[in-house]
Amino acid sequence: MLSFFEASLTQLSIHRVGNKALDEHYILSEQPLTLQDELLQKLLMQYFLTPFEKVNEVYRLSHNSGERELNELYHFVHLFFEGELDFHSMSQQVTKHLYESSSHPKIKAGEVYVVQFEEVQLEGERLRGVGIFKSETKETYLKVYPEHGAFKVDYEEEAINIHKLDKGCLIVDTEKEEGYKVLAVDQTNRQNEAVYWKDDFMQVTVRNDSFHQTGNLMQVCKAFVNEKLEEAFEMEKADKIDLLNRSAAYFKEKEVFQLDEFTEEVLGNPAAITMFRDYKANFEEMHDLTIGDGFEISGQAVKKESKIFKSILKLDKNFHVYIHGKREYIEKGFDEERGKHFYKLYFDQES
Incomplete structure (x- = not known):
């Protein structure tokens, strides 16, 4: 999703919030x-941006009133991008806003970069961006070094692990009318206090583009087959796998999703x-989102979500049968003499 191979860090301000x-x-x-130190710049780039390389969700800055301009983060970053506020002043205003958002008693103090x-x-565009990062977790490191024909051991307390960014967001200067493109990570909290980073400080909503519509609809398909259909109809495991395979094939082969077409081709049964x-x-109501009845299919989302469409038929602990299609070439039966179920597979050649 994000690449920073040719990126550069041009300005940095550090503050602290309690x-x-x-x-x-x-x-x-x-x-x-x-x-001045080039190595330090590279280490900071690694610390700040590496966590975003595996982030797929793209957000928008928003406000619960519907008036995006009331979002403080959007307001100050927008002024900076438009040249109406200098970088350091913007960083100070953003830090004050983060402080005002840090009202849960379990939120930790830390440095803000x-x-x-x-x-x-x-997504194929080379752009400038503003990153806001917070370090909350400090660690102790051992240092071993040679001295006078032997080795010495020392330590450094309250140090930061550059492989463990606590919180971060990256706002990219594009599509400002929609709230910019925003990436976010929060790797420290999973409890109620964690919501302050995305919900209170950033106030973001997921961008409802083809990537997310494709991914969400594929999740609906998997859950529907595994939960609803199994509950309503008596289905053999091979039939469920075949239905999941046909669902995945639809998304891989088509460029545009059409609900009527999908249900007729994949499900068939009225x-x-x-x-x-x-x-x-x-599903849409429960997750407070809208999945259109027609949208462009995202190949990137299909690649990501296809991993959840498992085509493995597990038989006790002895056999795993991978089913990729041709349900009619599989027959299930029961051997009265042995008292065991069996599958019969038809094929042209083995490899």
Whole structure:
């Protein structure tokens, strides 16, 4: 999703935020940090941007009122991108906003890094971006080094592991009318206090593009086959796998998803089609999203979600049968003499 092979870090300001609920304060630096060491720049680039290489979700900055301009993060970053606010002043305002969002008593204090990047590549475009990162977790490191024909051991406390970014977001200067393209990571909290990063500080919503519509619809298909159909009809395992294979094949072979076409080609059964439409509607309501009845199919999403469409028929602990198609070439039966079930497979040649 994100590539920073040719990217550069052009400006960096570091501040610190405490927990407002605990009467901890924020500390703002007076000026940006000047980086002379090229190795340090590379390490910081690795620390800040590597976690985003595996991020697929693209967000938009938004506001629950519907007025995006009321989103403080959008407001200050937008002023910077438009040249109406200098970088360091923007970083100070963003840090103050983060402090105001840190009202849960379990939120940890930490350093805030606001960074300007050039030439970051996202979805084929090379653009500038603003990154906001927070380090909350500190570690102790051992240092071993030679001295006078022997080795010495020392340590450094309260150090940062550059392979473990706690929180971060990257706002890329494109599609400002929709709330920019935004990537986000939060690798420290999974409890209620974690929502402050995306919900309170960033106020983002998932971009409902072809990638997400494709991925969401494929998840609906898998859940429908494994849960609803199995509950409503008596289906053999091979039949379920065949249906999942046909669903996956539809997304791989087509360029555009059409609900009527999909249900006729893959499901066929009128009762199953009605159940699928109801299941899709309930899924949308439960997850507060909208999946269109027609949209362009994202090849990237198909590649990602195809991993969940397992085509393995597991028989006790003795056999695993991989089924890729041709359901009519598989027969299931029961051997009365042995008292065991069996599958009969038809094929032209083995390899």
